Amino acid sequence: MEKLLKLASQAADQAEVYYSSDSSDGIGFTDGKLEKADTSLTSGIALRVIKDGRIGLAHTRNLLDSEALVKQALLSAKEGMEVSFQLPLTVNPPKVNSYNPDIEKLSKKDLVAEGKRIIEYIRSKTGAQVNIGCGYSVSEDGLMNSAGTMLEEKSSDYYVYAMVVFPGTGSGLHKFRVGKSHVELDKAELDEMIELYLISQNQIVPATGKMPVIFAESSHSALLSRFFTAAHPSSFYNKVSPLLNRIGEQIVSPKISLWQDPFDPELSSQAAFDGEGSLTKKFHYIENGIFKAIPTDLNYAQKLNLEPTGNGFRGAIEANPSAQAFNICMGTGNRSLKEMIAGIDKGIIVQGLMGAHSGNILNGEYSVGVSSGFYIENGVIKGRVKDTMLSGNAYETLMNVAEIENKCHNTGSRKLPSILCDGVSVAGK
């Protein structure tokens, strides 16, 4: 690695080597049957060089020839993007507890036993089809650059999810937990899911019209993904974002606050530095409805004249670092979910959506099918909705927030409460 960096630094103006290796094991139960027990042992190296103001990337799975990799990166830089940022010198980043050695003691047999425990518990209360996924991984990432940065991080991850499938569909209800080593899906969480499942046998097509809708944590994607697409620095740089020049303005209800916390130990992506060696930060995207900030990487921070926020992550060895919001938290309100439901005359609570990635996302528009949702009448859940769509504009919907739940649900990468929005367009019968 040092040799590669040295070679690249000699041939280019700036250079950076990122490497990772990962071992992961997982099992899967489908319809209560153990179907999968897989292992993945992967590693890779990515090299970025900056020469004559242009950046290039090369990567490989097996480093057989350092010189060839440097050549490839230089070729990519020859026609590459123009950049004028400096790779950072980062020393002594804050410690995060991203690794728990207990993970090494886990085996496939433990995962199978955990899966069986959950299946038996759910089966004892319902006749539902149950799918389980469970796994652990250990990864080591490192980054060094020509400015003198040398960072390494070892992390462990454990996940478990349980899903009960609505009969005749692929959708259903699920619970998900992550940790740095074994964590349990406890009975209280499973009971929440089971209670809803039992009501789901009754199917209702609601009448078309505007009504209050509770977006549970698993259905925020329809709204938040639109905000984060518009808040992406490339949308700002390309001047196509509806949020352009609106930092400091109210864009959603004052009840909404949204921030990222790289150091929250309950979330899966704790990180003190990003995929470019910049220090990560805790900061607000939205505070009391006011648009505060966008995530940046080195490139866009420099081009937009902003400070790097340490959000330059790589989705994979093959990918360029790109600004990605992570470890997202939303501020809570003061009503329990039960109280929120009890206050609804006629409305819907939505757990899962279909087609959240389609439509004019940049403008904030959404038009999504409800794959998992329940109809509420006179404060009581009456049954599962079918053939139902929600549509609107995410900013308008989030402007009409009536209530926010008094606790957050951890989805692994996000901690979100349920939110109740008034006047959402529902298309049913």
Next chain:
Amino acid sequence: MIDKLKQMAGKIDADYFDLRYETKRVEQIVMSKKEIRSCGSNLGDGYVLRVLKNGGLSKVSFTKPEQADMAIKRAIENAEVLAANLSEPKRPAPAPVVKAAIKARLVEDPRQISLSEKIAIVRHYSDLLFAQPKIANVDMHYYDVYRNKFFINSEGSEINEELVTTKLGAGVVSQEGALTQTVRMAFGGSNGFQKVRNREDEAVARAKIAADLLNAEPVTAGTYRMILNPGIAGVFTHEAFGHFSEADIVRDLPALREKMKIGTKMGTDILNIIDDATMADQLGYYQYDDEGVAVRRVNLMTGGVLTGRLHDRFTAAEMGEPISGHAIAEDFRYDPIVRMGNIFIQPGNNSFEELLAALGDGLYICDAMGGQTSGENFTFGANYGYIVKNGKLAGMIRDINIVGNLYSTLKTVEMIGNDFVLDEAGGCGKGQTNIRSCLGGPHVLFSNLTVGGK
């Protein structure tokens, strides 16, 4: 390489194994607002081992040849854990032993074209699109992917197949005040670089649609008689029906096994649906799947009756149905899963004008913007459309999302066009991305579909 794989596998103590090795070279150019955001070429490689022991089938992927012994050990351990907890042992359906070496059939080989020429072409389309009225941004993405795949199994099959995929895609954004509209464009295929050349007229037409959408009316939610154009009819076929023809999905959803029984009448008499990856020169072309099985044309639906299913060797054995050669892995990181190759509704007898006349009043919906299924329910977005009055296109509409139920929708196919267009975009994301997933078909008239909207 085949010999290296055979040496690596040595004497694996298992009932069946297969071992794949693949190199994948990707050359790509990302351009946004006339600026190159990244470009260059990169090579990745890796191994996937599958081991069947006592009925347990496990997969281990690994990067380095020196990890082979560890991978074999882990695969056997995993298979034993599976075997100890099985309700039904897995077995592969019989398949011919194949020894084959297949080169990609290319008209113009993208590997022979310099990066700077590719950049010039991307820039050319970008400039052309920007020169059109009201275009505020153009995101261009070009790639060519060269996969050189090697496969051996314990039965003696030894296969080397090359796949070369070329694609030039664009997101064209028009803007007026705070309103923006996006239209997608994709040129490409499996038979060479010529697919992305000389498509200027189509590019300009896409830009015009983006500009026109600024003045289109948001569609009114409701249920309509509708003609879907080949682009979105193909997505319907793929999303709503095609995924249910994938045996692994049917296997994993017990409630579907009854509903998707071969011989079940599901659609109207005129409806024939086919998956044919063997059709020359289309995006989804291949000869052998990632279990070494020759792919064949499958008549999935004939006269509205379910007549076939897409399989890997294990689902075929489990369901007692013939193998079809549809076990596909994204690349060297993944084990194969059941995938469509090239799915479409077979063209019928009626011209588009006849379809419009038969529609009378309704909607004409064009080109997909993403789609998703959840069990028998589907949702997909459409790029644009038109209100049809008395058989004639009236105003343009936008913000269209179609929602429905597979079973009821197949029974509303009223008339099928005699035209046929296959999509060039690819990109099915069923856990893994399949950039060669091809779909298409003719214009299709449905008597009853629901759109969401305001």
